[in-house]
Amino acid sequence: MxxxxxxxxxxxxxxxxxxxxxxxxxxxxxxxxxxxxxxxxxxxxxxxxxxxxxxxxxxxxxxxxxxxxxxxxxxxxxxxxxRTASDQKNYQAKRKTGKDADEKVEEWLRLVYKPVNRVLCVILNSLDEQIEELAADPFDDELIDEFQKYLKVCREDLKQAQNIFRSLPNPPSLARAAAHLYYSLSQVGDGLEELAYFPLNYDDRYLHTGQEMFRIAMSLHCEAQESVNQ
CATH class of the missing domain: 1.10.287.110 (DnaJ domain)
Incomplete structure (x- = not known):
């Protein structure tokens, strides 16, 4: 050995x-x-x-x-x-602390990270298809209505994800992943606000800005995933 x-x-x-x-x-x-x-x-x-x-x-x-x-x-x-009785007691307390830390990590991953991660995946991966459909005729009332319905669903899903994120404090060991997740959610929210301006004046700049914010959110989301898997 x-x-x-x-x-x-x-x-x-x-x-x-x-x-x-x-x-x-x-x-x-x-x-x-x-x-x-x-x-x-x-x-x-x-x-x-x-x-x-x-x-x-x-x-x-x-x-x-x-x-x-x-x-x-x-x-x-x-x-x-x-080992003395005092040492044994300290040892048990240390093991319990380590076990509690592991359990809190598993709890946060199960109750917060996974459901929020699923919502982000759905929202972030759906925008390109919506933009493509809208591009067929950006001035078509039916397409605009569908686009607004899409944005409404995204906002509702985002609100649910934000509530879940705030429902449980993240363990210190996952602070980096939680930070990336938080900023990704914020970017999605800002992106949705930009996209919502397009039906009001048909200015393509709002679509481009919204897409860019979604790209940033996607990057942050990927960094959160990498932090969790490290």
Missing amino acids: SDSNHYETLKIGHHASQAEIKQAYRRLVKIFHPDSNQETADHQEIIRINAAYEVLGDTQSRLNYDEKLRNHQPKFNSYRQQ
Whole structure:
């Protein structure tokens, strides 16, 4: 077994939660990766960090690794056996905190991110088709009516998504994803307002501005998805 201890490499305790392991890994990568920080870049350290996270980031691999630690490191066993009642209590509290953090992340993803994500996908991917239909004859009353109905549905869906977004605070670990989601919703709202001006004066500039705002919203939406999947 390698002398390198993956827990020490990631600078975490043996009882860190999976969320804490992920946070430690991302923090260290930002410190030692050359793309993030030239002054502290360390190729060998990045190799050790990646190797540690590959093992500890997977639940089953981590269990196997912990078993090897128990079998090959007597001090590890001794440490656990000599733990005082106070230490055990602190350990349980730490595990509970990590578990609670993981549960809050899962809850936010399920109750907020996923339903808001679905609404954004529907709205953002529907505009081009609506513009294409309207382009057949922008002055046709029936097409204008259909376009206004489309905007009304979008506004209602957007309001629902905004209410869902505000219904539950985001976990700190997903702050970046939540921020991108928030700004994406705001851009969609501004875009819908611009589009709504077109039937009033038939000025194409409102259509172009609305489309540009939707493109920005799409970019922010993609960044939110990337942040969640990291």
